[in-house]
Amino acid sequence: MKFLCLPGAYGSAKVKNFRVQLGPLADELEGRGLASFTYTQGSHEVEPPAGWEDYFGARPLYRFLDTRRGDNFENLRRLRHMPYSMNAEDAMRMFQNCGEGEDWHQQVWRDAMDDVFKTLDENPDVDAIIGYSEGAMVGASLVVEEAMREQRTGIKPRIKFAVFISGSPPLKFEGGDRVVAQLADEAGTVITIPTFHIFGCDDAFLGGAVALYNVCEPSNSTMFDHGLGHIVPRDAENVRILSDILQEIIPGIDDKSQQNDTGSADSAPATDEATNCKPVLHRDVSVLE
Template identity: 65%
Template sequence: MKFLCLPGAYGSAQNFEVQFGPLAEEFKRRGLGSFAYSQGTHEVAPPPGWEDYFGKPPLYRFLDVSNGDAFETLRRLRHVPRGLNPEDTMRQLQGATVEEDWHQEAWRQALDGVFKTLDEDPEINAIIGYSEGAMVAASAIVEEKERCLREKGRERRIKFGIFIAGAPPLKFEGNKRITAQLFDEVGTVIDIPTLHIFGCDDAFLSSAVALFNVCDPRSAVMYDHGLGHIVPRDAENVSLLGTVLGNLVPKVEEQIKREMHFTRKDRREVKREGKLSKRAEAAQGHALSQGHGQGMGQGLGQPGQGFGGGGPGGVMRPGMHQRGYSHLSTTSAQGGNTSSDPTSGSITPAEVDFTVAMLRRTDA
């Protein structure tokens, strides 16, 4: 596979290539893919006191927030009541003080930049994003799906997404105000296989889980590296993530082959009839069930069962949940049940703490 890599805010293609370097080298060593790096178009200066933190200038953002405050969201987070689920936390963070500079034209430019890169490199078929780049990547996946419905003959390019310390995709409301797409409002909006990498000490953990919640639960996999809002670079996490991706990529590639076979074989029937034939519908259903469903309900499972099977340590396999963490029904060492209402679709901070402790245990 070939991944398009998008950096976080105050990043650049050059700096992200260094930041992501240990993981990229591990993935290359295992023959899992190659990488192309991009960046935003809005040049920015780092916040005062952080001049040496983000790497060598020039630095960029995908969104034009030149009049904004780099730490405003973090300050607002301190005032969000504890115990909220990820979706309610995101609504609190958006609030009335959402950055007004995130206007429609700037956001369209950010997405158009991603699609321009895809058009220029036909080998790219997957995407990786960190922080703001993950939000852009998630939004691009949703936008590409919508464009393919609007534009005759356009085919989807992005088949797999990796989100590091991510955030849910954005959308425009009628007044052109940008809001996050949240599961309890829109349901599942990302229907391709995804890997979600985050740390339990991330101040924006709710944001990463909110992104996970809008992805297809049959093919969305979590990995907790136990740290903060970073790209993991330590040897242990790099090796474990190599194993996780080594389990995922072959399944994604097999799904791509099935989809390509279906597209070539049935395009003429779709064109002639204006809809799928019974045989085409059956072929498509088989491809989707094989690609997403096989082994997904196997719980911890064995290596090779479904998209989430077989990964060691920090991996949350799809069979352990239905949506977010909320469907875990486990008992803590103190004897108390830590699961929330199974209809709530979200997780509380107390569940995060307990679940993280579970994830850190090995399969042994």
């Protein structure tokens, strides 16, 4: 399986900070013969926000979103202070309403998605994605866009598996100017491919990760709580556990894909036995809210 790796905001592939973040897990999966990886980044070079100059590492830094006409970092800071008693969907609605009336959002989002599709076209062997934070939101939206494009054009989706690390739900256009999150209590299930959700119970943005999980098909979804914050886990114990879980998931997805390619299987969704290993986590995400 070949993963396209999508970094978080202020990440990069060129100076390799996402390669460093993901390195222990990627090295372990490559060593087990489960996966290979190609890295990308946003196309917009940015400076880190005030007070965070040294947090994100060496320049240059990039984002998928063009923030020259505005930025939502301050709104994200507000999201960090949402009470855990508020459910994930209500928290996301409160966050996204901060940008209401800003008519630049749709073009910014369209440009970001076009850039990622271009990268996908340039890497025809990619069949999976792994995204962290902003990259997970972009990746989730890519999966939804591929499904919508199949309905319009008949073009089969390329992405058959997604790993989301500390993500947030996919975005959609609304009206003439807004871009809003697709939320489970409004849109239902919007991602049906197998997904693996990695997050930490101490993540200040936990609500976004839960909201993303909630719009994914539960019979095809696995989640793992590493117990830490808004990070890509790199310690030996978590890397081992994550690799063991993925060693259960990935072969089943590959087998299913090969069967479909040869016409020896129908188009029914993959079963739990083929795609899921759940040694750790809660199926009822309400316990996380």
